Amino acid sequence: MIEISHLYKEYQGDLHKIQALEDINLTIDQGDIFGIIGMSGAGKSTLIRCMNLLEKPTSGSMRVDGQEMTTLTDAQLRDARKQIGMIFQGFNLLMQRTVLDNVAFPLELSGTPKEEIRRRCLEMLELVGLQDKAGAYPSQLSGGQKQRVAIARALVTHPKVLLCDEATSALDSLTTRSILELLKNLNQLLGVTMVVITHEISVVRNLCNKTAVIDSSHIVEQGLTSEILSNPSVDITRDLVAFEGVVRPC
Amino acid sequence: MLNSFQTYLPLLIQGSLETIYMTLASTLFAYALGLPMGLLVVATDANGVLPMPRLNRVLQWVVNIGRSIPFIILLIAIIPFTRFVVGTSIGTNATIVPLVIAATPFVARLVETSISELDKGVIEAAQAMGASPWQIITKVMLPESIPSITLGVSITAITLVGYSAMAGAVGGGGLGNLAIRYGYHRYQTDVMIMTIVLLIILVQILQSAGSLISRKLDKRSR
Ligand SMILES: Nc1ncnc2c1ncn2[C@@H]1O[C@H](COP(=O)(O)OP(=O)(O)OP(=O)(O)O)[C@@H](O)[C@H]1O
Ligand SMILES: [Mg+2]
Numbered sequence: 218m219i220e221i222s223h224l225y226k227e228y229q230g231d232l233h234k235i236q237a238l239e240d241i242n243l244t245i246d247q248g249d250i251f252g253i254i255g256m257s258g259a260g261k262s263t264l265i266r267c268m269n270l271l272e273k274p275t276s277g278s279m280r281v282d283g284q285e286m287t288t289l290t291d292a293q294l295r296d297a298r299k300q301i302g303m304i305f306q307g308f309n310l311l312m313q314r315t316v317l318d319n320v321a322f323p324l325e326l327s328g329t330p331k332e333e334i335r336r337r338c339l340e341m342l343e344l345v346g347l348q349d350k351a352g353a354y355p356s357q358l359s360g361g362q363k364q365r366v367a368i369a370r371a372l373v374t375h376p377k378v379l380l381c382d383e384a385t386s387a388l389d390s391l392t393t394r395s396i397l398e399l400l401k402n403l404n405q406l407l408g409v410t411m412v413v414i415t416h417e418i419s420v421v422r423n424l425c426n427k428t429a430v431i432d433s434s435h436i437v438e439q440g441l442t443s444e445i446l447s448n449p450s451v452d453i454t455r456d457l458v459a460f461e462g463v464v465r466p467c
Numbered sequence: 468m469l470n471s472f473q474t475y476l477p478l479l480i481q482g483s484l485e486t487i488y489m490t491l492a493s494t495l496f497a498y499a500l501g502l503p504m505g506l507l508v509v510a511t512d513a514n515g516v517l518p519m520p521r522l523n524r525v526l527q528w529v530v531n532i533g534r535s536i537p538f539i540i541l542l543i544a545i546i547p548f549t550r551f552v553v554g555t556s557i558g559t560n561a562t563i564v565p566l567v568i569a570a571t572p573f574v575a576r577l578v579e580t581s582i583s584e585l586d587k588g589v590i591e592a593a594q595a596m597g598a599s600p601w602q603i604i605t606k607v608m609l610p611e612s613i614p615s616i617t618l619g620v621s622i623t624a625i626t627l628v629g630y631s632a633m634a635g636a637v638g639g640g641g642l643g644n645l646a647i648r649y650g651y652h653r654y655q656t657d658v659m660i661m662t663i664v665l666l667i668i669l670v671q672i673l674q675s676a677g678s679l680i681s682r683k684l685d686k687r688s689r
Contacts, residue, residue, distance in 0.1 A: 269595055298597035309592035313611050313686045323596045325606070354686040370596075380595075 218378060218410045219245040219268060224277035226263055237263040239434040245427075247377075250404050250411040252425030252442060254418060254457060259431045262412045265382050269301045270294055274435065282377050287328070299327060302371030302409075306383035310370075316342065317351040320369045320407040341369040343400060344382070344406075358418040361392035365399065372403060379403075381413045385420060396423045418461040422446060430454050475658055476647060481556055483557045483665055486641035489631040490669075493566035494624045500567070501574025502616075504530070506604055508575060508580045516590070516600040526575075533572030538630050541569055542637060562639035573626065577619035581612040605633050614685035621677020632666060642666055 226238040237260045245251045255261050266272040267279055270286050279286045284297055310319050320338040322461045329337075342348045345365040354364055364384060371379055385393040401424055404411055411424055417451070421428045421442055428446075429439035432453045438445060473478075508526050511519040536544075542565045546556045547566040585608065587634025593607045609616075642662045650659025682688060 220509070271595060295597040295599060298575060298595060299593070303592070303595040305588055305592065307588050309586070309588040311589060311607065311611060315615065322593075322606070326596060326598050366497055374596075459497045 218247045218249070218282060219243070219412070220252075220280040221267075222277070222278045223269060223280060224264075225275045226246045226260075226267060226272060226288060227275050234432050238267070238274070241431060243411060245412060247410055248404070248408055249427055250401070250425045252413045252414060252415060252421035252428040253431055254278050254415055254421050255431035256453070256457075260434045261381055261416070261431055264431065265412060265414045268378075269298050269303060269390055299323070299374055300376050301378045301380060302354055302374070302376040303380040303382070304364065304367045304371050304384045305354055306386045308355070308360075308387075310363055310366055312355050314354075315351065316347060316353050316355070316358070316366050319355065320373050322370060323374045337373055338356075338369070341373045342366075344372075344403065345369045346393060355407060359392075360388050361396060364388065364396055368399065368403070370394075372407065372409065375407070375409075377410060379411045380410050382413060383414055383416070384414065386415070387415070393420070393421070400424060416455045422438070430457070470656075472661065475649070475661065477650075478658075479642075479661055479665060480663065481593060482640075482645040485630055486628060486662040486666075486669065487641070489559050489562055489566060489634075489639075489641055490624050490627045493563045493570060494620065495568040495575045495628050496563065497570035497627075498620065501571040502578055504571065505575040505578025506608070507580045509608065510600060510604060516594070516603045517541070517670075528571040530575050533569070533591070534576065536569075538565070538569050539633055540634075541565055542634055550583070555638075557638035561639040562631060562634040562641070564635065566630055569630060570623055570627055574619070574623055577622065578616060581615035582608050585611055587680070614681045614687075617681040617684060618642055618677055621673050621681075624673045624677075628666060628669055643671060 221241050221243040224238055224241040225236070228237055253261055254265060263272055267274050267280060281297065284298060286294070289297055311322065314322070317338050320341055321334045324334045324337065337347065339351065340412040342351055345368055347362060347365050347369065350358065350362065354374055355366065358366065358378060371377060385396050388396060397420065399413060403409065413420065415421060425442050427440065428442040430437050430445070430451065430453060432451070437451045437453060438449070445454060446458060449458060504526065508523065508530065509515055510517040512524040513523070537601055545568060549556045551562050552564050553561045555561050581650055587613060590603060590607055593603050598606065631639065631641050632643030632646070635641050635645070636647050638644065642665055642673065646659050646662040649655045650662065
């Protein structure tokens, strides 16, 4: 579903260039919940933002659903993005719109008829367990509820891929668990491929079937989550696993 | 004072109405021009939704020039233009022309500020959903910054009350003209004080109305 090869991204810093991604090669299959874990500054956000071209890679190939993303025109890119949902650490909801109208937003963009928008949004809100909040505004919701709205908004267009950038990092551990549960169910139910960026090993442990570890701009190991966690081959993964035991005794 | 108040009541009412008329009309026109201009400044920024660095530089330049000319100078400098547009350079209608020209860059800057206060993440989310630059402007930037833009409208109107009073000095009509004609030229301090009181009341009303409407519109505060 997502094929990345020889992907590089460099930022022009004030004094010198910053290599945020170096020679990234990854294959994410249809239906995967693919975790990408690493320390702060490793390049996780840069990598996931390259997947929908919020960041333009410096070189290399990024194919999503068979389509090369790096060579699309603006209009083609907009169409391609409609097949890729995204959720964020800060939720990024429209604060002046109701929950229902937030979920409606991506459908409005593609000119879906009003009746259909309403039907699909209510359906989606039911899936995330917020049917009774349709008329509320984001400021009236808890963090977990806001992320549920964001998930509904990202999936209402039935995208093939859902990108999650630290989607649970602003939430407490109980709420995190319920959001992870929801994402897992939606992956089963809708068959949507998920890419999950996190710095918490418990997130990949509880959610992802496959995992890649990223460290200072490089992918240092990847494979089935179970194998990586039980038999880490690099120090950074061992550190992350050990760190989990210290901070989150669960 | 009470006596003179009754004597000058018709004049004061007329002056107030003229001031209100000039303020509202010029606020309206200034937004008709300044709102699109402000949006264009935001959109064409290097990090904007429709990056056009050259156009952006020109717009920034125009806005800065407009903002740096003192109103009283502008008022006199554009008299030929005013005459060309309205046919005369005195009276309330003629005053609206320099008011609009002075306020438009001011409005553009206020609109730009309101929109740049928005959380960048929301705009990014819209981009990630495949929104076009136009859709981002009309469906995200504008509606999300409405409460802040509303406050800007009242700030603009208040500024224009002050400017219109200045324009009164050169035959612009309104309360400013009244204050100059009676209070200054005829040494009638009571008229002067009454116009000042009326101006203060007007400004207070504009300020409170702006805050109230902004608060009512803002869905973040409930
Ligand atoms: N717009 C930018 N301009 C310059 N440098 C950037 C930019 N965005 C990211 N970087 C740099 O690229 C590197 C990777 O950043 P990135 O945001 O991808 O890290 P991250 O793994 O997501 O970290 P975190 O867990 O803190 O979110 C960092 O060194 C960062 O300073
Ligand atoms: Mg990040």
